[in-house]
Amino acid sequence: MSEEGLETPFLRLARALERHEGVAQEESAPREYGHVPPLFEAAVAGVQSRMSHLSQEDILFPPHEWFDAALARQIAIHLMNSRFAVPKRRIAAELERSRESIARAIRTVDDRLARPEFAETYEAMAGQAEFAFKALGGEAEE
Numbered sequence: 001m002s003e004e005g006l007e008t009p010f011l012r013l014a015r016a017l018e019r020h021e022g023v024a025q026e027e028s029a030p031r032e033y034g035h036v037p038p039l040f041e042a043a044v045a046g047v048q049s050r051m052s053h054l055s056q057e058d059i060l061f062p063p064h065e066w067f068d069a070a071l072a073r074q075i076a077i078h079l080m081n082s083r084f085a086v087p088k089r090r091i092a093a094e095l096e097r098s099r100e101s102i103a104r105a106i107r108t109v110d111d112r113l114a115r116p117e118f119a120e121t122y123e124a125m126a127g128q129a130e131f132a133f134k135a136l137g138g139e140a141e142e
Helices: 009-021 038-048 056-060 067-082 088-095 099-112 116-135
Strands: none
Touching: 038 056, 038 067, 038 088, 038 116, 056 067, 067 088, 067 099, 067 116, 088 099, 099 116
């Protein structure tokens, strides 16, 4: 429920990423998803920077038959745990997923990080996720 002219955090993030990447994107209002933790939103934005064919909704709620969307969600979960130091138990609670599914997602990405091509792309996504978190007004924990 946003009025015209009211800028949501997601719109601010999208505009900041456009400036950072130097790429213009279509102007469209984001869908409402309920509560999305800011760190997960930033992680999703980082993943989208390299998997731009997937919408935020595709990553938040991957269709069962879309392998790439499921992998994108696993990467976002891994970013929350490894880059933003969010404990697995907290990720499970915030995303309303089992601890086992969170652990499996992290293991899947850990296994893929052994491949240099994947690791290079992952690092680029991690950098974008960190930028996105700062654009959302987040500060690094010390």
